[in-house]
Amino acid sequence: MEYTFDRIQAAVAAIYPEIERTAMAGHAPLCxxxxxxxxxxxxxxxxxxxxxxxxxxxxxxxxxxxxxxxxxxxxxxxxxxxxxxxxxxxxxxxxxxxxxxxxxxxxxxxxxxxxxxxxxxxxxxxxxxxxxxxxxxxxxxxxxxxxxxxxxxxxxxxxGAYDLAIIDRHVLTYMEMAGLCRSDAPVPARYAGYIEYELILKSHSRAKGYMLGLFDYAVWIVMRIVARKEIAEGQAA
CATH class of the missing domain: 1.10.340.30 (Hypothetical protein; domain 2)
Structure with a gap:
């Protein structure tokens, strides 16, 4: 099965509202x-x-x-x-x-x-x-x-710092598909490089009306599922 970028974006949009509702419900302070x-x-x-x-x-x-x-x-x-x-x-x-x-x-x-x-x-x-x-x-x-x-x-x-991004390989794959970074770009290890990627993703999420720290979580969920399905399909082929 081909996982087009349009399908991935649709999946992110479908799960984002529930992620936002859960986050906005708040949590008790940790000891x-x-x-x-x-x-x-x-x-x-x-x-x-x-x-x-x-x-x-x-x-x-x-x-x-x-x-x-x-x-x-x-x-x-x-x-x-x-x-x-x-x-x-x-x-x-x-x-x-x-x-x-x-x-x-x-x-x-x-x-x-x-x-x-x-x-x-x-x-x-x-x-x-x-x-x-x-x-x-x-x-x-x-x-x-x-x-x-x-x-x-x-x-x-x-x-609940949802203005910060958690950028891992799954989020980075999405960014590559969206044309936000070069293909096969590694997760930035240096702080300045990480901030640069974060600002790019923040601008992208805001343009879609999403909060950065909730959007990247939705992206992570979708891209993780896609990666697992691709591995399973590759093994079955």
Whole structure:
């Protein structure tokens, strides 16, 4: 089956209203422990399946190692995280290993130190930094392992920052089809490049009457389904 750009745009338009209704319903503010769980999952999700990152974040959160009240110093925090991330995880009945236990343990510990030294708590950091773009930039600069995509995801999940884009390979494929970027363009790793793509996508979404952070989610859902169907059809051929 051919997935034309017109069909993809129609699918995005069909699901957007429900996404907007859900988002506008609002969510209860997250507590400190929940904020750290979300941030942990975002940091751990780089280059690994999301289900594995979620399981690893759940384990870290269960031991409450990152909350300031835990009392661990930076070295003790990293050591404890390394032990937790180095263990086996069971994902859908299969035993899996997290790929980067040492580097991610170090990044999480350093992130915790940055937040505690600058603001005391993650809740205070979000409150004092205020503006979503300012907060994202601070996180990217002070939370090792957290790129603009992951930082945007964290702020959307925790603060409803729908003026930020989460640009991954699925959204980028849509942008290529729409002529918004060159073919086979990689997800921009540098902050300036990410902002450039985000501004292009924001202009595109506004022209269609959509909110950026809800539009890219609708695009992600549609393009993910298309990618899965194309893989299934290729295997069946």
């Amino acid at each position: 400190e422990e929940q904020l750290w769980h979300e941030l942990t999952c975002c940091i751990l999700s780089s280059q690994v399946p999301y289900s594995l990152a979620q399981a690893a974040a759940d384990r870290v959160n269960g031991h409450r190692i990152l909350t300031p009240l835990h009392g661990l110093d930076a070295e003790g925090c990293e050591r404890a995280l390394r032990s937790l991330l180095g263990g086996a995880f069971v994902i859908e009945g299969r035993e899996r290993r997290y790929r980067f236990p040492n580097s991610k343990a170090r990044q999480l510990s350093q992130t915790r130190s940055s937040v505690v030294q600058s603001f005391g708590t993650l809740s205070a950091a979000l409150s004092e930094l205020g503006d979503a773009e300012v907060t994202r930039r601070w996180l990217v600069e002070n939370a090792p392992g957290l790129g603009p995509k992951q930082a945007s995801m964290f702020l959307r999940n925790c603060r």
